[in-house]
Amino acid sequence: MTPFQEFDAELEDWNTLSASQPCSGLLLGNGASMAVWHDFYYDSLFEKAKSVSEKPLSQTELSVFDALGTRNFEHVLSALKTASKVNKALAISSASPRKRYYAIKEALINCTQDVHIPWRLMQADTLRCWQQELARYATVYCSNYDLLTPWAVMQAPKQFNDLFDNPSATFELGNALGKGKATRVLYLHGAMHLVKNQEGKARKLNADEATLLSSFAVNHSISALDDVPLFVSEGSSDDKRKSIRYCDYLSFCHEQLMAHKDALCLFGHSLSEQDQHLINALRQAPLKTLCISIYPRSEAFIRFQKNHYAALFADKKLTLRFYNSKTHPLGSSKHSVPVEV
Template sequence: MPSLDSQLAQWSDLDARHPCTALLLGNGASRVLWKPFGYFSLYEHAQKAGRKSGLAISDQALFKSLGTELFEPVLSMLNTTVRTNAALAINSTAPLNRYYSIKEALIHALRAVHPPHALLSSATMATINAALRQYRSVYTSNYDLILPWAMEQAPQGFARLFDDEGFFDVRRTASPGTRVLHLHGGLHLLKLPDGSTRQRSAIGAELLEGVAVNIPGEVPLFVNEDRSEHKLRAIRQSDYLSWSLAQLAGEQGGLCLFGQHLDSSDEHLLLAIRQARPKHLCIAIRPLNDASILNQKQYFTERLAGAVDGALHFFDASSHPLGAAELALPVPLTHARRL
């Protein structure tokens, strides 16, 4: 392993010498804007929210029996049970009641950690929009609404991966412009019983508020807080998610990692990068101090050993347009109390 130092390149200089055609975003990118996007567990938050807005004891027992802390598979299972009961003329409202109860707890947890649309200025959204359009493909493991909201600001220049009715069709993905792919789903996406994917038509604040709409048969499509193998299992059950992961596994140009730690819970993303063997990797690092920089460089050097045909390049995260300090949103006191 080559010797490491605490020096970090500036993004503009590094990009000129080693341009990247693809960007992979992680939780750190969202935390630049909104500190409550820390490595929280939605399940734990919903569990602790209390009887009025959190998971009921019977809801928690259901998660435990299925061996998961993911909302999507539990809601999907309940939807299947409701349809099966209806087909067999079984008169039981329990599965539907549990569906609504768990969905309500999820909604409260999401609203507690997500920034309101009103806090994001047009200038902030324009900055993010312009930064995304510098790449051919943008991959994100985040399921928040920051990128969909930013793309609304000026949709020209972004590829259309969903048809006019909002449905994804893997046969119709050849569209000009920057592709934005949500590897773990998002709050703007819905999974249908047959595994197909629909993008919600709402925009702006309604995209967050509308998560509360309960339509049996459709569940929010996002994969969160669990082991990598559990995430991969959920990804394989979705046409859109499996296609998106396969696209990452084919990225052979320069790839930029921003806010993406590639820890053990995202082992499937690391394996996709290893399969792709990109030309080079440019990795954003927060320059807290010299020791922190060295530790991060060593971590990525060891973690990505043999995963890239070229070299690893490290740069100061704050020098990238998506890492600018002025993007940070103030957390209102009333919002912070809910966390």
């Protein structure tokens, strides 16, 4: 590994880099979303749900997370859903699992809508830029669970294939392997517009741009358990790996990343400790080049970031090229929307 002090602070211009090194895939991280809406910068959705102004998690709900040893909402909601089914099968009259299920789901709804950019504030130029930029790639791997990528896809749906294009809007493994000209969009950690239905299948919510955010995880019925939101929001890399393993859609997306060839562009992705499962996938992939965005905060920061990424792939025959995130279309400051107070 190159010592820290040997890295310079130079960053390539994305336009020049992309002209000389085409990338067939794009891996999007939270930095892409933060370039549009700074409130996407938060450490933990779980912590947000504890302090959100409207119906935060109570001590009773928090005890369920503690008992299961996780901060992942999908794990907890799935466990409560199972407990409710078992109670019904055994004629146990306790309604506590069902009540906790809906209370936790409501806290999740409130905190995600609290931090998410409203549709009414999305700029047409930003949506157009995202749609056009994503469509340049054969495959887009999105590790964010917000709605910016789904909203961009909805601007020109024929240009994209999100693998849910069937009458039931469910993921079918047998149909996912077909090739076409449309850009594949794979949500590595799920997303706010995806759910797991009663059979455990991944399904896409049927809503337009203006109602997609308000449709997220809504409790449609008080008499029956609804779909569980499908997004991996919290926990260690091992926790995320478990969630991926138990979902055929997430497993498929992860396997596709592990099989990506040639050159891949990373934008807004720190590849930090909690992303070790993604780092492992990239290390296993038959990649030749990684083009990595770095925000030019300072010369010291640039050198630190270069050192970080170089250390991750030090033993791989992999070319790393670093570019200025501000020169990438998704990193333009013109897309930044002031957060409402």
